[in-house]
Amino acid sequence: MRTQIQRRLLPIGAVSVVALALIGSSANAASTPRGSHNLPHATGQQLTPFGTVRANALGGPPGNPDGGVDDPTSADQQYFQARSAPGIVAPGAYSAAIGQLKSMDTAGGDWRQVTNKPYNSDDPIYRDYDSNSSAGSGNVTGRITGLAADNEGHVYAGAANGGVWRSSVGGGSWTPISDKLPAESTGDLELDARGDLWYATGEANTASDTFTGSGVYVLRDPEHHTFSTHDRVGGTELESTSIRKLRIIGGTAWAATTRGVWTHSATNLSGPWKLAFAPNPAYLPGGSLAADPSAIYKNIVNDVAADPKDPSKVVLAVGWRSGDTYNGFYTRQNGVWTRITTSLGDLPTAAANVGAVTFARSKDGSKYYAINQDPTLITSPKSTLGGIYVSNSGSPLGPWTLVATSAKLEASGSAETGATYNPGVQAWYNQFLQVDPNDPRHLYAGLEEVYESHDAGATWQTVGPYWNFTFACWSIDPTEQSGTCSQTTHSDQHAVAIGSYKGKSFVYVGNDGGAYKRPVKGSVDTLGHATDWQSLNDGTINVLQYYSVGVGKDTKSGGFDVSGGLQDNGQSILRPSEPVMGSNFGGDGGDTLVDPANGCNIAEEYTNLAMWVTNDCGANVSTDPSTATEYSVPPNDGVTGNARFIAPFTADAKNPNTWVAGGEHVAVQTKGYAIRSTSDWTDVYDLGSGNVATAVAASGGTIYAAWCGGGCNGPGFSRGIAVGKADGTGWHQLNLPVNGVVPNRYLSGLEIDPHNANHVYLAVNGFSRKWTEGPGAGVGHIFESWNGGVTWCDISKNLPDVPANSVRILPEGSLVLATDLAVFYRGAHSSEWKVLGENLPTNATLQVKIGPDGRIYAATHGRGIWSLAAPHGWDGH
Known part of the structure; x- marks a missing residue:
């Protein structure tokens, strides 16, 4: 669950139905009995029951639960390889397979869901030095990569490969609403101004088990209805690709995908998506270089931002997380998309330093925020985070000011009170940003952990620490449950939303362990950790990602x-x-x-x-x-x-x-x-x-x-x-x-x-x-x-x-x-x-x-x- 020591998550591929896998270099494992190490507080190490055994066994540096360097150069070692070898897969394969499936007869009776109980990662029955019990995550489920919430208690959670789920009680008591669709992989979820729910399929988190999708769907009246294939916007243009972000800017929907950025009318949903920009079109399917092994990395767009005062001024965050000459920020100049080479302030413009990027805008338009992952740090055992930035002009064209680095986030308190991780060590995989709609200076940021700032990034608190093992309040004693520590979230953050239920505002976060919430204006303890996280993984949302049985x-x-x-x-x-x-x-x-x-x-x-x-x-x-x-x-x-x-x-x-x-x-x-x-x-x-x-x-x-x-x-x-x-x-x-x-x-x-x-x-x-x-x-x-x-x-x-x-x-x-x-x-x-x-x-x-x-x-x-x-x-x- 929590250590992820050896999860090597790398590139993404233009394959149908499949993972974009990447798993990097292998570390060494030991042959010692589990649990044969000393107590973490006795040794002074920042290692924990399972972290102690696994991190040390795999040769990782003390205090790094990930156990070492994430090395993207050793790419394509699991799902992507299996599904694309000996080359790449052309668009349309998934739809063709679905068509074949629909024509077949059925044999046998009804499948029965076996894993229909809540999955308690803190179950005291397994409170020993080889599990994560007492880490503080509570009930967990599979990775949640999309979230949307309204002000009437409706919350929508999109799973990495488990579809979209609806709660009408502010989280929990979930119902699946996308089971009729041919793809269950979530890239993004957005509610538009009318209350329609936009579902972008194809997860673009470049994980070892990331599946592509079948396009974008829009559901009218999502409070009561469920998705069908008739809800798809456009044709096959976005099949077999992944969509990292869907942004609705004015009357236009922008899809940032692994094959460029595409646009569609947000009001008239008929007609195809149009390719707005691809930095290397020769590498797209049908292009002269489509069969090149590097084609899958050549047209990645990570996010889209627009000037609230002039929505025609659009900025694209473009590039492969491990670095490429085309990486950078692009805007239209004289009708042509051009990479920005002039200064944006502290936000880098050099191709070498721009990787995976996430934008967030305040509701009043006064501020823009951004997370940037730096490709030059991709093999760093400490962090791949370039930084968190704010544009106080409210424009994505800046000027941008650096407000957080890995060191600053880690130093937001002492080793005991601050982050328990190397913040941003997997920033190519873990990112979210959310601005409080009622306070442009109140910001939530997600990396491996959840951070909160009330002053536009000047200071931070680690409100969702990686786990509780490193804190003095922790106890392995099963009679003390998690000791005196408050519940935290699961690690590895991917999605965030703010909504209201019964007049109270909540922030919802999605990560590798499912969905969690706390009040937007929540409480923290003396260490800066939130005391009011609630797991929403009550067993009704079963999106667990099994490899085996x-x-x-x-x-x-x-x-x-x-x-x-x-x-x-x-x-x-x-x-x-x-x-x-x-x-x-x-x-x-x-x-x-x-x-x-x-x-x-x-x-x-x-x-x-x-x-x-x-x-x-x-x-x-x-x-x-x-x-x-x-x-x-x-x-x-x-x-x-x-x-x-x-x-x-x-x-x-x-x-x-x-x-x-x-x-x-x-x-x-x-x-x-x-x-x-x-x-x-x-x-x-x-x-x-x-x-x-x-x-x-x-x-x-x-x-x-x-x-x-x-x-x-x-x-x-x-x-x-x-x-x-x-x-x-x-x-x-x-x-x-x-x-x-x-x-x-x-x-x-x-x-x-x-x-x-x-x-x-x-x-x-x-x-x-x-x-x-x-x-x-x-x-x-x-x-x-x-x-x-x-x-x-x-x-x-x-x-x-x-x-x-x-x-x-x-x-x-x-x-x-x-x-x-x-x-x-x-x-x-x-x-x-x-x-x-x-x-x-x-x-x-x-x-x-x-x-x-x-x-x-x-x-x-x-x-x-x-x-x-x-x-x-x-x-x-």
Whole structure:
């Protein structure tokens, strides 16, 4: 949840339905038991239960919960690579896939939401040195990237990949209102002067799991209605792109996107969007340089601002966060968009120093504020923040005055009272600004934490600290809950709005843990921390972003425990006897393995194969870290970081104590959940320098390991499958020619027939050659081999052309396939695919597993975990 030590978030891509991923360089992980470190106050370090273990283990500097440098040069290592390799994806792929999906039949019954309880990150059951319990975030959900609020208690929250939700009680008691749309990824939400709600899809936060969208939608009477496809403004112009900001200036709507800035009438919603400006049009789809690997970074517009006294004077904040020669501020001169090179005061104009930018204007027009991230600091372990600025003329043309730097924000109090983080260390990912509509000098700023200024930036308070662990009021004692500390927000801020409910004004913030609110004129303690934050993540807004799912029998109740790894919200565990879900591991959560016979035996991945194991559900409530019962057990690639951000591991289908993990090597251990050390792993095969596993499967000692190489995208992209035995014998690479039956794309899932190890299925990510620029993109998404991978057959048949993620064989021989749009089913005696079940939200399902209860479990990356009764014996006809 809170540490995010290894989340390397990088570029964005012009891909359909997909992430813009980027995850940077890997740090080292240790193989020590979790919780074996000293108390943070005893050592004087600014490290905390989970932060202590993870930050130190990964080699990060003391006091930096992020654990080290965010390195954008090591780009495209997860979602973007998987969905675009071996090149880039052209616009239209997503709409075409949706069209195919609508024509398909449905099989099976209704999906049931499993994660339907509040997710309490402070659950005292898991108050130990390996979780974030007592950090102060309370109930959490997935990342909220858009917020809007009116003065009648209506609040609208847009999730990173979970759609738009409405509250009519000032926050909480949420209802989804965009489930009929083909995209659930939020870029921005805005209420216009008429009260209409504008929904810009496609998240542009350049995260490891950021999905593109399908355009802009406008909902009349959002207090009562829900979005439909008929609410889209324009045509396909903004499909397969991301929209960072939507600004309504006068009668014009401006969309700042990853493919330039576009405009549309804000009153007449018919007709297409028009491209107003793209700094490098040759790199746009259809341009002469569209296939260049750098094309996705060449036309990024971050925000739009206009002079309130003369709305024709528009300023664009343009540029890629890691720096480019086109970065800077642009305005129209003699009808031509021109980069500003003259002085704007303290706000830099040199291309090298302008990165991700957010503007905010006071309601009375007297002031403009801006956050600027400096690309020259992108690898700094301290901060990438250029600064926070104010224009006291009210014009975005300045002159601008610097009012806050990272050092100033951190020094807003002592080490005990001020920020608990290096402010702006992820300013390329975390930004918001909001001016109090009743006071132009009252400002909220969001970076990793929430800051407040009452004097136009002259002084600041950290009203939403990163967490409570570093403060004297904190206590790990579960009887004291969070000690005497007040609740804070989750970290990593993305969205903000101000609205009223029952005559009282509130500020709403959205971050990696969901939505929170406090009175606009709230109270603070003597340390400058807010005392009145309220979590709005009451369990009715389930936008949890799962990478994985695991299910095991609950030995107490006879029911079933459900676990899963989450983006920046650790590992969740849902037990039948508990009123809430708890978080038994903190940080990011990756792949998951759960003992079907005992749901308290859990193996979880932080990132990059940094694996941990527990035999008591992680419920080691103790104030003595030496009694930890969770153990750090990474294979060698988990120590060196030579593995994918979310790297694969699994248990042998016939020998559950034999585990297989895939990094640069294929590693095996045979102690099951009794594993205690890195030394219990054996590297049985080297996939080759620069190659890393993308999927692994094992049955009866036979292992298949899919991998990618050559940077896993671009001109050097390569992929393959290695096959061998768990004892290290018989290893060989399969012959997969670039233009063979198996496409030259990212190989995302493997499944072995339990009755015949030579019978194997392969799921392939990305889009087919109709949409993909790159050699050998091929066609199809699911393939079958009966001879150990010597030859393959494409069994995709009528499947939509959409990235496939995970495949499973049901007991009677039918198949379940998880994709970025839906879960599909093929009967054992059929060649046709059908949509599996009703009621599953349109979302990316990253993993499917069969639980010991016989149900199918789907881990969606934005709408939680769902389950469905498996159609035993049904052939699909």
